[in-house]
Amino acid sequence: MMRSALTTRVLPWVAPLLLLVVWEYAGRHTTSIYLPPASDVAKALREDWMWEHTTRDLLPSLKRFALGYLAGSALGILVGLAIGSSRRVAQYTGPTLEFLRALPAVAVMPVAILLFGLGDGMRISIIAFGVLFPVLVNTAAGARSCRQERIDVAEMFGLSRLQVIRRVILPSAVPMISAGLRVGLPIALIMMVVSELVGGKNGIGFYLTQAQSLFDIAGMFSALVILGVLGNLINWLYVRVETQQLHWGAHL
Amino acid sequence: MTTSLEPTQVEDRVPARTILDVSELRKRYAPDRPLVCDGLTFQVREGEFVAIIGPSGCGKSTLLRMMSGILKPTSGTVSLHGRTISKPPPEMALVFQDYTRSLYPWLTVERNVRFPLAKDKSLSKAEKAERVARALDNVGLTGFESYHPGALSGGMQQRVSIARALAFQPQILLLDEPFASVDALTKEGLEDTLLDVRDRMQDAGKTMLMVTHDIDEAIYLADRIVVLSKPPCMVAEELVIDLPKPRNQIETRSHPEFLRIRAHIHDVMGLTDQRRGAGGSPATHGKGH
Numbered sequence: 001m002m003r004s005a006l007t008t009r010v011l012p013w014v015a016p017l018l019l020l021v022v023w024e025y026a027g028r029h030t031t032s033i034y035l036p037p038a039s040d041v042a043k044a045l046r047e048d049w050m051w052e053h054t055t056r057d058l059l060p061s062l063k064r065f066a067l068g069y070l071a072g073s074a075l076g077i078l079v080g081l082a083i084g085s086s087r088r089v090a091q092y093t094g095p096t097l098e099f100l101r102a103l104p105a106v107a108v109m110p111v112a113i114l115l116f117g118l119g120d121g122m123r124i125s126i127i128a129f130g131v132l133f134p135v136l137v138n139t140a141a142g143a144r145s146c147r148q149e150r151i152d153v154a155e156m157f158g159l160s161r162l163q164v165i166r167r168v169i170l171p172s173a174v175p176m177i178s179a180g181l182r183v184g185l186p187i188a189l190i191m192m193v194v195s196e197l198v199g200g201k202n203g204i205g206f207y208l209t210q211a212q213s214l215f216d217i218a219g220m221f222s223a224l225v226i227l228g229v230l231g232n233l234i235n236w237l238y239v240r241v242e243t244q245q246l247h248w249g250a251h252l
Numbered sequence: 253m254t255t256s257l258e259p260t261q262v263e264d265r266v267p268a269r270t271i272l273d274v275s276e277l278r279k280r281y282a283p284d285r286p287l288v289c290d291g292l293t294f295q296v297r298e299g300e301f302v303a304i305i306g307p308s309g310c311g312k313s314t315l316l317r318m319m320s321g322i323l324k325p326t327s328g329t330v331s332l333h334g335r336t337i338s339k340p341p342p343e344m345a346l347v348f349q350d351y352t353r354s355l356y357p358w359l360t361v362e363r364n365v366r367f368p369l370a371k372d373k374s375l376s377k378a379e380k381a382e383r384v385a386r387a388l389d390n391v392g393l394t395g396f397e398s399y400h401p402g403a404l405s406g407g408m409q410q411r412v413s414i415a416r417a418l419a420f421q422p423q424i425l426l427l428d429e430p431f432a433s434v435d436a437l438t439k440e441g442l443e444d445t446l447l448d449v450r451d452r453m454q455d456a457g458k459t460m461l462m463v464t465h466d467i468d469e470a471i472y473l474a475d476r477i478v479v480l481s482k483p484p485c486m487v488a489e490e491l492v493i494d495l496p497k498p499r500n501q502i503e504t505r506s507h508p509e510f511l512r513i514r515a516h517i518h519d520v521m522g523l524t525d526q527r528r529g530a531g532g533s534p535a536t537h538g539k540g541h
């Protein structure tokens with residue numbers, strides 16, 4: 001009992017700690033400037049991210065992330081519902097969406113720059129574009145899988161088409177929408193960094209380019225650590241909210 | 253006691269006025285699919301409990317979906333108070349065959365039952381709450397308001413879906429094999445719940461039309477039985493059930509009249525097949541052409 005608790009608690013930490021030790025050792029003994037020891041990165045984390053660059057770069061990044069993610073999700077849910085609850089809309093839009101969906105979001109960036117310039121509008125729309133399709137496709141599939149009986153019940157009680165979509169099809173699709181929203185999170189994070197690599201004045205992506213051009217390798221690594229922590233934190237938060245809200249999903 | 257099984261005498265025995273008129277109803281789901289309903293004609297009178305029985309797959313659910321206005325007939329009409337139904341009328345509610353598919357798993361029992369009232373702006377919040385509470389009380393589910401349907405037994409879920417229809421306060425309640433997927437004991441309880449509900453309802457909902465493939469259940473509950481033929485279905489026979497009320501699971505089911513009617517229906521359903529096979533006979537009272 002004691003031992004199993006100990007092993008499940010302790011074992012997962014062995015690999016990362018070992019990695020840190022090896023990294024520190026290798027960093028100290030290599031002549032290459034491209035591998036700073038872990039302690040240098042820790043120092044950069046303390047000096048840069050407590051709290052100067054957190055306010056100057058991390059917060060603007062998070063703002064773009066949130067706006068882009070919300071815009072892309074909202075649009076994806078709306079269009080997905082329309083497509084999933086009407087066979088006609090699905091037929092009209094199907095091929096176009098298949099085409100757009102196949103485009104890598106990163107490749108759309110030059111177009112976005114032409115359309116929106118180099119400001120935040122471009123960055124937010126790129127993030128939204130990346131999130132849009134996973135959410136849209138999942139929402140449409142979820143809406144399509146809504147059982148006919150559920151729709152019949154609502155129509156029998158006199159609900160209008162819009163009310164049926166809002167009160168029956170949307171809640172039926174929630175587990176699928178939620179899966180799409182979750183897939184969208186890391187994509188939004190990637191698009192956030194990528195969109196900040198060009199023409200920016202701040203943001204984590206901008207910090208990365210700055211550190212790279214100044215050969216501040218420890219700084220670069222510190223930004224990667226921040227991104228890793230951020231990605232995990234966002235996912236953890238999302239799972240928490242999801243399990244709280246979707247307790248009925250098992251009965252679907 | 254004399255019970256006539258002749259459909260011509262049905263008119264004399266039930267003086268109430270016709271509330272639902274099903275006339276020459278036909279349904280074909282697609283041009284390349286076979287006919288499901290082939291010229292169904294019958295009436296439902298105010299305050300009656302009508303049972304419709306027919307073999308599985310003969311088109312009973314299809315009939316109810318057309319009667320409740322959610323499915324368009326290929327030809328023929330259903331009229332309510334003399335007006336042809338083209339969309340689901342507010343005077344009618346249907347309890348679906350499969351409660352696992354027709355209840356909303358993301359809503360609590362209370363919110364499922366309140367669902368049909370949500371868009372009714374003429375009711376205050378308190379009035380809605382009161383209707384929901386009464387509907388739940390009618391089916392014996394007081395205390396389960398905050399449960400989700402998935403946490404209840406099959407019989408209880410079916411009672412939730414009956415309560416939901418009752419909260420809507422329809423003049424006519426349509427039920428599609430409501431007790432087909434619950435065990436025999438629960439089923440008897442639910443049958444009596446239904447009779448109780450009917451006796452207790454004051455203004456609305458006295459008229460009930462229930463589809464079943466269980467002959468005994470039909471005789472036990474109904475004032476009148478409409479027997480459907482094998483698919484494509486037509487009315488094979490209509491008969492009045494004159495068993496004494498209030499009905500009781502033990503006494504009613506062992507009443508000599510009960511047994512006689514039951515034997516007769518078995519006969520009709522069996523004979524109907526042979527006669528259809530032989531090209532029809534004037535002895536059946538099919539209303540098809």
Ligand SMILES: Nc1ncnc2c1ncn2[C@@H]1O[C@H](COP(=O)(O)OP(=O)(O)O)[C@@H](O)[C@H]1O
Pocket residue numbers: 281288306307308309310311312313314315
């Ligand atoms: N939505 C539908 N589309 C096509 N065919 C259907 C549909 N619903 C029912 N049917 C067909 O109609 C026939 C009668 O079905 P149904 O009305 O459910 O019978 P019952 O309720 O008497 O068992 C069956 O052959 C069934 O396959």
Ligand SMILES: [Mg+2]
Pocket residue numbers: 312313314349428429
């Ligand atoms: Mg059926």
